[in-house]
Amino acid sequence: MAGNREFFYRRLHSLLGVIPVGLFLTQHLVVNHFATQGPEAFNRAASFMGNLPFRYFLEIFIIFLPLLFHAIYGLYIAFTAQNNVSKYGYFRNWMFMLQRLTGVITLIFVTWHVWETRVQAALGTEVNYDMMANIVDNPFMLGFYIVGIVSTVFHFANGLWSFCVSWGLTVTPRSQQIFTYVTMAIFVALSIVGIRAILAFA
């Protein structure tokens, strides 16, 4: 079925959002949480992650390529929607709109975050506690990071809900309702992990 790729791209977009991007996000937030135990604990964890074998391979295939596809195709999806929450103010329609809004915010945040950390590291700056402490020393940047983290986590948690529908896991309204609770619990839990970590640098 050449030239009939939409189904494949959509499913790939849905899958990549969870595996590996969502898993990486969770791992990233958990590792950052070491910062709450002090600079040494964070530096140890960061250097362990930074010195993993096959680092470039892992970065390219687990982070950058999936993230790039998810982001670019996601932008296309976001801008083909015609949001109508003012007319149809139902809960799921709000989530639909927020999923697209947080997707765009997350893309801006992640681009800036990669520039400030990974690209700077490639240019010779050392990735450690002080690097992040310097960034969030600026209250505006701290606010930007908190908004970015919450938006990313929301996009992941609510994305998990639509993943379950898109792959046909949750079919009945009841199962979808319960998964709304489950994914919102994941949103709250991961937000706490992320915000505690970023505040540890401030």
Added chain:
Amino acid sequence: MSEKKTIRLIVTRQDRPDSAPYEEEFEIPYRPNMNVISALMEIRRNPVNAKGEKTTPVTWDMNCLEEVCGACSMVINGKPRQSCTALIDKLEQPIRLEPMRTFPVVRDLQVDRSRMFDSLKKVKAWIPIDGTYDLGPGPRMPERKRQWAYELSKCMTCGVCLEACPNVNSKSNFIGPAPLSQVRLFNAHPTGAMHKAERMAAIMGDGGLANCGNSQNCVQSCPKGIPLTTSIAALNREATVQMFRNFFGSDEV
């Protein structure tokens, strides 16, 4: 002298498919038990707007007048629904009538819903039973299945779910919830199931199932209470299986 009770309507009008829409206000005498259609008929009987100027009668579509044909669908006070079951006594005034802009406007409140018919043809929303000889009765259907399938058969192709869907618009080619649910209906039928793979191939193509963004406005808006999002999720599951069948191979295809 006591004032005569009236009904105020603001109608979005459009003279030609390519001309600009404009609003026109009407004030018509009240009668008990009116619906939007009888109000529009009153305007047709005496086409004079609220300013007292003579105007053209408002055009709209209608057929069954009992909410089973779907023809009289329009946007009433912001929500798409059938004008035959929109009772004046239950509507806030002024009553705003607009066409369902998801579809091409023919004139005033009349739209061209032929894209829905095209979608039904695309997904083969029928059961082929014709042959060169009498094939006899088909296989029986389990009663439990018949019960939920009957709910899906209530679809009248009115277009309300397409109007409510944020992903059905001029920027996308999404066929919308109604024809998808029909695929589930015809795949559920024991004889219809013989063409399941063809229908799945159609909705796994461009503009198909994958375009659903789960806003779930469709199921909230459907006047027949059809479980459209359940149908979509069930088809998603079927498509997941079909996807593996297509790639790795299966005798089911």
